[in-house]
Amino acid sequence: MGPGENATPEENEMAYDLGAAIAKQGWVVLTGGRSFGVMDAAMKGASDHNGLTIGVLPREDTKGASMHAQIRIITGIGSARNNINILTSHVVVVLGMAAGTASEVGLALKANKKTIFLNQDALTIEFFKKLGTYKVVTTNSVKDTIAQISDFISMGQIR
Amino acid sequence: MGPGENATPEENEMAYDLGAAIAKQGWVVLTGGRSFGVMDAAMKGASDHNGLTIGVLPREDTKGASMHAQIRIITGIGSARNNINILTSHVVVVLGMAAGTASEVGLALKANKKTIFLNQDALTIEFFKKLGTYKVVTTNSVKDTIAQISDFISMGQIR
Amino acid sequence: MGPGENATPEENEMAYDLGAAIAKQGWVVLTGGRSFGVMDAAMKGASDHNGLTIGVLPREDTKGASMHAQIRIITGIGSARNNINILTSHVVVVLGMAAGTASEVGLALKANKKTIFLNQDALTIEFFKKLGTYKVVTTNSVKDTIAQISDFISMGQIR
Amino acid sequence: MGPGENATPEENEMAYDLGAAIAKQGWVVLTGGRSFGVMDAAMKGASDHNGLTIGVLPREDTKGASMHAQIRIITGIGSARNNINILTSHVVVVLGMAAGTASEVGLALKANKKTIFLNQDALTIEFFKKLGTYKVVTTNSVKDTIAQISDFISMGQIR
Numbered sequence: 024m025g026p027g028e029n030a031t032p033e034e035n036e037m038a039y040d041l042g043a044a045i046a047k048q049g050w051v052v053l054t055g056g057r058s059f060g061v062m063d064a065a066m067k068g069a070s071d072h073n074g075l076t077i078g079v080l081p082r083e084d085t086k087g088a089s090m091h092a093q094i095r096i097i098t099g100i101g102s103a104r105n106n107i108n109i110l111t112s113h114v115v116v117v118l119g120m121a122a123g124t125a126s127e128v129g130l131a132l133k134a135n136k137k138t139i140f141l142n143q144d145a146l147t148i149e150f151f152k153k154l155g156t157y158k159v160v161t162t163n164s165v166k167d168t169i170a171q172i173s174d175f176i177s178m179g180q181i182r
Numbered sequence: 183m184g185p186g187e188n189a190t191p192e193e194n195e196m197a198y199d200l201g202a203a204i205a206k207q208g209w210v211v212l213t214g215g216r217s218f219g220v221m222d223a224a225m226k227g228a229s230d231h232n233g234l235t236i237g238v239l240p241r242e243d244t245k246g247a248s249m250h251a252q253i254r255i256i257t258g259i260g261s262a263r264n265n266i267n268i269l270t271s272h273v274v275v276v277l278g279m280a281a282g283t284a285s286e287v288g289l290a291l292k293a294n295k296k297t298i299f300l301n302q303d304a305l306t307i308e309f310f311k312k313l314g315t316y317k318v319v320t321t322n323s324v325k326d327t328i329a330q331i332s333d334f335i336s337m338g339q340i341r
Numbered sequence: 342m343g344p345g346e347n348a349t350p351e352e353n354e355m356a357y358d359l360g361a362a363i364a365k366q367g368w369v370v371l372t373g374g375r376s377f378g379v380m381d382a383a384m385k386g387a388s389d390h391n392g393l394t395i396g397v398l399p400r401e402d403t404k405g406a407s408m409h410a411q412i413r414i415i416t417g418i419g420s421a422r423n424n425i426n427i428l429t430s431h432v433v434v435v436l437g438m439a440a441g442t443a444s445e446v447g448l449a450l451k452a453n454k455k456t457i458f459l460n461q462d463a464l465t466i467e468f469f470k471k472l473g474t475y476k477v478v479t480t481n482s483v484k485d486t487i488a489q490i491s492d493f494i495s496m497g498q499i500r
Numbered sequence: 501m502g503p504g505e506n507a508t509p510e511e512n513e514m515a516y517d518l519g520a521a522i523a524k525q526g527w528v529v530l531t532g533g534r535s536f537g538v539m540d541a542a543m544k545g546a547s548d549h550n551g552l553t554i555g556v557l558p559r560e561d562t563k564g565a566s567m568h569a570q571i572r573i574i575t576g577i578g579s580a581r582n583n584i585n586i587l588t589s590h591v592v593v594v595l596g597m598a599a600g601t602a603s604e605v606g607l608a609l610k611a612n613k614k615t616i617f618l619n620q621d622a623l624t625i626e627f628f629k630k631l632g633t634y635k636v637v638t639t640n641s642v643k644d645t646i647a648q649i650s651d652f653i654s655m656g657q658i659r
Contacts, residue, residue, distance in 0.1 A: 133603065
């Protein structure tokens, strides 16, 4: 989960690498499905490495969908679809921050989802730790993020 | 789309065959994802023939999900998820009839989706034709249903 | 619940009278909230007689909302809001028929809501009775509809 | 918007006062509708002062609903209903903070809603200002909050 239009080039680059790394593990990338920013980059990274991608789209049609969203769930429920993103994900990785992303983190904490803050600043980490300390894990690289998810899996902590 | 708990053995059998036939075409089966009736049977038919299946689940977790739903979209929006089933489908095939199924047909006609009534009785066909004649196509076999979908594709009528 | 743009003048007139009669009972009118057809007419009837009206709107804003929808719930979930209409209603009265209306009746039967078919033709009644006989009650006038709802209330049958 | 079970006594007290002040203005209080915390207290404050209250409930029934929610919108869409809370509100006042509340603030900023942070700590304000500075207004008392909303209204800034 991360920003669309407002993502920085560095965030997009890391999202691409994260998508690629997820694909190499044989895992599935799920995003909000739009053709911008972290969503688009992560799905491109996965698609370029033979990974499966799911885009959970806000509109009633596929307008604005990323061409890298292989499976397109057309929800027609707008930003309410953020909760579907969270509920459907086994682990939530947060890369970059925007208003929609913040709503997804809130919903993830509410739903007790394992949530990894990748490369987040101290302010963001501190704010969300106040809301659910034990659910928030921080990493600073794609490699550590994959290792963390592998740990969750091996410890049976992912529902 | 079709009944869950109330599906007849004949409907389940045909749903299995339909799922298998869809898989053989390389298409994807999407259902409401639950472990009963037409949903379950169609996804089992597809899974048994190397097809991809998507279950769009009503609950906030996977309880009650079919083991044949390979990709599980956890919506948490109850029967409101019926509209996601419809919007996400390229073609809607209706096999058997129940209250939830009727709601899906209504939503399909509302969304101008190509809708195929497979093996429906005269009463059902007449009722829905009154609501949107030109959108309703009827078939009586899996083979004819696949042929009809192929026609839609070759004529570029599927969004 | 009933058609928007496709409602007949007779349906709109009866919807107005129904809204007025509901208001006189001190009950609340809830509709899909749009500025057309049965929705609009029922809320106008209620508003003109000091009744309270709630419009459950499909869009992310109030565009297309009836001016007679006093309380406007802005859902942003499109036709998925039909299920909110049903779940929120204590009794569902169906007047006229269209694709969206059919989906609401299906959802009402699914949710075990008391559902009154006002002035529906034999085909419609027969189709839905097949899906849930004991939940379907038919009336032919506003007066009988109000009497039927009063009966439901006095028998404690309305949740 | 604010916490349910985790609200502090001080937050509940201020929520009660806010609900009462809103009612005295003739405005409507809308909350998530549950029988806990800030939601419950704000609706009780309004109800005790002849105000109108709307509870937008997450479940498919009224279980857990506040007795002070006069109009109960039964959404059946779980935490996805947070977006309905935001879209339906003319102004969002945030009092206290929890995971669900954070998701609502994110959705409010996303939807460009006027959002007032009442009595929030510096960390919370700083975090959300980073996401949408010009949309965030801070107040420290019920009185100032009402004055701020009145300003929004007189300046025609509320949609």
